């Protein structure tokens with residue numbers, strides 16, 4: 001039987017967490033002389049709710065999931081780091097598995113925490129190499145990071161493969177769904193009700209357009225959420241973020257329109273790029289960006305940077321050689337990008 005108590009690091013299991021004033025007295029009515037706050041109202045003079053109850057209840061309604069299964073972090077980066085710190089004994093004892101190429105933060109957080117990080121290259125079609133993962137897994141493998149749709153390859157992983165890993169991997173499977181709103185694949189969020197070893201990460205940074213407020217979500221079992229709550233900074237989500245998100249969640253329609261528009265623009269941009277001589281290939285995208293292979297990607301990248309059009313050079317990433325990553329912008333921004341690339345092409349022709 002899968003048990004979180006056995007998986008978690010011993011020092012974390014026995015840890016006595018910091019108890020904040022706002023946890024010891026959770027009511028919001030009274031004369032508060034317990035937290036050494038400034039009594040004069042500046043709208044932010046009080047510490048925020050450490051467990052973000054109102055925000056979680058709202059997200060619970062939005063996602064149709066029990067609020068006890070929700071952990072909120074300072075971006076998704078916080079739960080990524082906390083999961084490693086909670087479950088992986090550093091210094092060559094435990095290890096983490098991940099697909100490659102993928103989002104860089106998993107490895108950076110593992111490196112910071114001095115936990116061995118084992119990468120398994122994606123196979124054809126940028127899908128998960130199940131055998132490769134099995135071969136690199138041992139008794140000390142505690143976490144497996146998956147990302148779907150994957151950054152930077154922009155495709156979704158096969159659902160059957162993810163389910164297979166949930167059923168066979170003895171540690172936690174962390175499924176990063178940062179781009180799920182742009183995907184034709186449904187979220188596996190509700191599988192946390194079936195798999196006690198699943199953590200699904202989502203974020204308000206992409207489809208919701210709130211990268212600036214730093215709010216990420218981890219959906220998981222109550223036991224996993226309890227562990228994360230135990231080790232997080234007491235007041236990890238500030239009062240401005242908590243207020244702002246409650247206002248924005250009332251505008252779900254706006255987010256839906258943004259996503260529709262971005263998907264429409266993604267297809268338009270794909271067709272325009274495909275028509276250019278210098279474009280070798282465009283990967284099928286289930287996200288809000290396109291991976292585009294150019295004959296001379298570095299030249300294109302530098303040319304665009306010179307025109308103050310900033311994209312991401314992924315040309316040295318293994319399996320993505322020659323690719324540049326282009327985020328879908330507004331209609332005008334995408335048009336300016338295409339015009340700049342057309343200019344680049346005519347410049348090349350003059351040189352020939």
Ligand SMILES: *Cc1c(COP(=O)(O)O)cnc(C)c1O
Nearest residue numbers: 075076077103151178203205216
């Ligand atoms: C952008 C991105 C995130 C978002 O991180 P935040 O810290 O929530 O802004 C998470 N995962 C992946 C794969 C991403 O590309």
